[in-house]
Amino acid sequence: MAPSIRLNLQLIAHVxxxxxxxxxxxxxxxxxxxxxxxxxxxxxQATESDGSCDYQSCIGCTNAYACNFDPNAIYYDNSxxxxxxxxxxxxxACNFDPNALIPNQASCDFESCVGCTDFTAxxxxxxxxxxxxxxxxxxxPNEDCDGNPTGCGGCEPQFISDFPTLSFGCADEMxxxxxxxxxxxxxxxxxxxxxxxxxxxxxxxxxxxVGTTADGIGPDGAIRVFGLTxxxxxxxxxxxxxxxxxxxRYANGIAVITGQVQNxxxxxxxxxxxxxxxxxxxxxxxxxxxxxxxxVAAYGCQIDTSSTTTYRLVSExxxxxxxxGYEGSxxxxxxxxxxxxxxxxxxxxxxxxxxxxxxxxxxxxNGQVLGQPVNGMTGDLVIDLESDIQVAVQCGNEMVIHFHxxxxxxxxxxTEALQIFMLNDTTAPVxxxxxCENELILCFDAAGGVDLPPPCEFAFEDECGELVSTxxxxxxxxxxxxxxxxxxxxxxxxxxxxDCSGNVSSFTQIVxxxxxxxxxxxxxxxxxxxxxxxxxxxxEKPVKAWMPAAPLIKLYPNPTNNHSILELALxxxxxxxxxxxxxLAGQKVFELEDSxxxxxxxxRIQLNGNSLSxxxxxxxVNSNSVQSIERWIIE
Numbered sequence: 001m002a003p004s005i006r007l008n009l010q011l012i013a014h015v016x017x018x019x020x021x022x023x024x025x026x027x028x029x030x031x032x033x034x035x036x037x038x039x040x041x042x043x044x045q046a047t048e049s050d051g052s053c054d055y056q057s058c059i060g061c062t063n064a065y066a067c068n069f070d071p072n073a074i075y076y077d078n079s080x081x082x083x084x085x086x087x088x089x090x091x092x093a094c095n096f097d098p099n100a101l102i103p104n105q106a107s108c109d110f111e112s113c114v115g116c117t118d119f120t121a122x123x124x125x126x127x128x129x130x131x132x133x134x135x136x137x138x139x140x141p142n143e144d145c146d147g148n149p150t151g152c153g154g155c156e157p158q159f160i161s162d163f164p165t166l167s168f169g170c171a172d173e174m175x176x177x178x179x180x181x182x183x184x185x186x187x188x189x190x191x192x193x194x195x196x197x198x199x200x201x202x203x204x205x206x207x208x209x210v211g212t213t214a215d216g217i218g219p220d221g222a223i224r225v226f227g228l229t230x231x232x233x234x235x236x237x238x239x240x241x242x243x244x245x246x247x248x249r250y251a252n253g254i255a256v257i258t259g260q261v262q263n264x265x266x267x268x269x270x271x272x273x274x275x276x277x278x279x280x281x282x283x284x285x286x287x288x289x290x291x292x293x294x295x296v297a298a299y300g301c302q303i304d305t306s307s308t309t310t311y312r313l314v315s316e317x318x319x320x321x322x323x324x325g326y327e328g329s330x331x332x333x334x335x336x337x338x339x340x341x342x343x344x345x346x347x348x349x350x351x352x353x354x355x356x357x358x359x360x361x362x363x364x365x366n367g368q369v370l371g372q373p374v375n376g377m378t379g380d381l382v383i384d385l386e387s388d389i390q391v392a393v394q395c396g397n398e399m400v401i402h403f404h405x406x407x408x409x410x411x412x413x414x415t416e417a418l419q420i421f422m423l424n425d426t427t428a429p430v431x432x433x434x435x436c437e438n439e440l441i442l443c444f445d446a447a448g449g450v451d452l453p454p455p456c457e458f459a460f461e462d463e464c465g466e467l468v469s470t471x472x473x474x475x476x477x478x479x480x481x482x483x484x485x486x487x488x489x490x491x492x493x494x495x496x497x498x499d500c501s502g503n504v505s506s507f508t509q510i511v512x513x514x515x516x517x518x519x520x521x522x523x524x525x526x527x528x529x530x531x532x533x534x535x536x537x538x539x540e541k542p543v544k545a546w547m548p549a550a551p552l553i554k555l556y557p558n559p560t561n562n563h564s565i566l567e568l569a570l571x572x573x574x575x576x577x578x579x580x581x582x583x584l585a586g587q588k589v590f591e592l593e594d595s596x597x598x599x600x601x602x603x604r605i606q607l608n609g610n611s612l613s614x615x616x617x618x619x620x621v622n623s624n625s626v627q628s629i630e631r632w633i634i635e
Contacts, residue, residue, distance in 0.1 A: 040074065067101060094129060118268045119235075120325030120370065136268070138325070152328060152411030155188040159195075159404065159417050167424030170464035171203040174400040174421040176252055184406035184415070193406040196316040198276050201252035203398035203423075206391050211245035211257070211383035214360070216353025217299055222383050223261045223271060223320065225331065225365060227376040233369045235265035245273060245383060247346075247359060253280035255311055255346075257359075257381065260323065271320040274405075274414070275333065275381065277311035277344055277361075286310045292341040296360070301349035308347030312340060313363055319407065321414045322369070330412040331367040336377065344381070351382045358384045368412055395466060395500030398423040425501035429468045433459030433507075442513040445602070450484040450513050452491075460497030460505065468497045481513070488515050551626040555619070559633035562610050568603040570596070570625055579605060580620040581632070589617065609634045 033046025040058035060073030067085030087100030087107065094113030115128025116136040122145035123137040139145050142153035160183040168174050178197040185192055200206075213222040221238030222245060228234035245259035255277040263269035283305040287293050295303045313335035322329030336342075344361030351358030360382045366375035405416035436456035444450055458470040472495050479489030491511040498504045552569035568577060574596040581589050589612060594605050607619070612634050619630040 118266055118325055155186050155408050155411045156413045157184045157193050157406035157408050157415040158187045159184045163417055163419035165420045167422050169425050171398040171423050176201060178402050182404050186408050195404055195406050197404045198317050200250040200254050200401050202393055204251040205393050207249045208389040208391055209247040210386040211247050213240045214351040214353050214358050214382045214384045224380050226378040234263055236263055238264045240264055254278055268325040270324040270326055272323050274319045276314045276317035278314050279312045281310050283308035283310050295345055296342055296352040298349040298352055298354050301355035303349055308345055310343040310345055322412055328412040329369040331365040333363040333365055336362045336364045353382055356384045427463050428503040428505035429460040429462045429497040429499050431459055431507035432461045440511045443516050444485040462499045466500055468499055471496045484513055489513050553628050555630050559635045560609060561635045563606055563608045566605040566607055575624045577623045582618045584616055
């Protein structure tokens with residue numbers, strides 16, 4: 001505010017006070033203070049000067065664009081200066097001045113502070129604030145920055161055991177437990193090393209998920225190792241994936257997490273992830289095991305125990321193995337908490353930082369980082385998961401894989417070997433149906449001709465209980481079944497079974513018709529072969545058929561305890577037949593009619609006696625060419 005404006009306001013206030021004072025009729029209490037309108041601390045309410053007036057504190061630079069601008073100054077004193085606050089205001093510059101108010105881009109220095117900011121590099125510049133990775137020089141493998149051997153050359157773990165690929169005839173014969181005789185030694189000292197092993201069951205379909213850092217509240221990392229920064233061994237405790245992590249889940253309850261992560265502030269600090277989870281358990285069942293069991297839930301998210309899976313981290317198989325600037329370092333991971341009241345959890349919100357489909361869990365760590373022994377109680381895996389990828393194991397390609405690994409703790413070197421047990425089924429399926437005859441002899445039935453039986457049910461059995469694909473082929477070896485019953489014929493049926501490994505077996509059945517009549521009912525010698533009116537291939541024309549010289553009637557079985565067959569051979573195959581059944585009292589108990597079909601020389605009419613009382617009955621058979629009475633006995 002300009003001094004003249006300030007003065008006018010003070011005078012107006014002073015006049016108002018005097019005016020108001022004159023208008024007051026009753027007495028008032030004096031108010032001490034600075035009553036001089038020119039003073040910095042002038043009090044317009046004061047009625048009595050107390051000698052406190054200040055004339056210096058409100059003098060200063062009143063120009064808002066000056067470096068020394070004083071927002072409390074009332075009176076300008078020509079002290080404004082415009083040089084001291086000029087500086088580089090580019091935050092990327094070496095000489096960035098956070099206090100500068102007036103930019104001077106020409107003064108910015110983008111070179112003097114550039115250097116290698118990776119403290120694991122030989123050319124690390126602790127004063128550098130701008131990183132140029134091209135200036136970082138790293139030692140050669142197994143050498144220090146001066147080119148001296150580190151003593152770790154050739155010290156990779158070496159397995160003494162052989163791991164040949166073994167074959168098994170059946171998938172359930174392949175071992176799902178590892179052998180205890182696997183031996184590994186240090187490549188340079190020959191000292192025996194501890195060996196960790198685990199088995200994955202790939203005899204059944206398995207699931208793969210792609211995992212990436214889960215975003216949530218607070219700093220994010222796919223792997224978080226709390227305490228490395230405080231130890232001066234990392235630029236940050238948070239590591240994100242160099243490329244997506246892979247989570248593989250197998251039928252025997254094993255889950256394996258593999259991939260690589262890098263430090264969020266120093267990408268050269270890398271860990272190769274090798275984590276193994278076991279004891280896959282539905283969360284609902286796991287919670288029911290103990291009142292102590294529970295979950296680390298995401299903020300505002302709920303865990304659906306019915307669709308969440310829990311795992312235990314396997315310490316002997318779980319490592320972060322150093323790479324890049326961390327080469328030669330390692331951390332062995334252990335399940336936390338020790339009482340396992342919390343587990344690695346996979347499902348919606350499983351990563352414990354958001355409500356996404358994810359995987360998360362808590363671990364402790366110990367090992368060696370950049371030559372320094374380290375340990376910590378807190379670290380975790382926190383990842384989102386993409387949708388499940390179902391990997392189908394094709395029948396015949398089943399396998400079990402044993403993984404064996406060893407860590408040389410002297411140099412942080414890790415070696416993993418695997419042994420594969422494969423299915424190699426060379427045994428063909430076996431036909432197992434004694435009721436299906438190798439040879440079938442057919443006969444002529446005057447009622448229905450030659451009855452070609454349907455194929456047998458497939459009865460192949462695989463020695464491993466696997467599914468068998470089947471097929472059947474029929475080949476006419478002799479004659480023509482379409483010309484029966486006058487023409488004999490032979491048919492070969494081949495039943496084929498193929499297991500999923502491609503092993504094939506077959507069963508052959510020969511079906512033979514030699515022209516012989518069937519043993520029951522109207523016999524072939526009761527008929528003669530003659531031309532009758534009929535049709536063939538949709539055309540009406542005379543055809544040859546077996547015909548009776550006179551109407552023939554047979555009833556069998558008789559006596560019976562349930563039903564009998566009334567068999568008729570009539571000169572006119574299409575004539576209508578009426579059948580009436582009477583008891584001995586002359587009462588009709590039932591009747592039926594049967595219309596003939598074209599070329600149906602022999603009629604078969606079933607008489608059901610189940611509803612009749614035991615006794616003797618009389619059957620009347622009537623048609624255009626026959627009137628007959630038969631006796632029928634129900635036992």
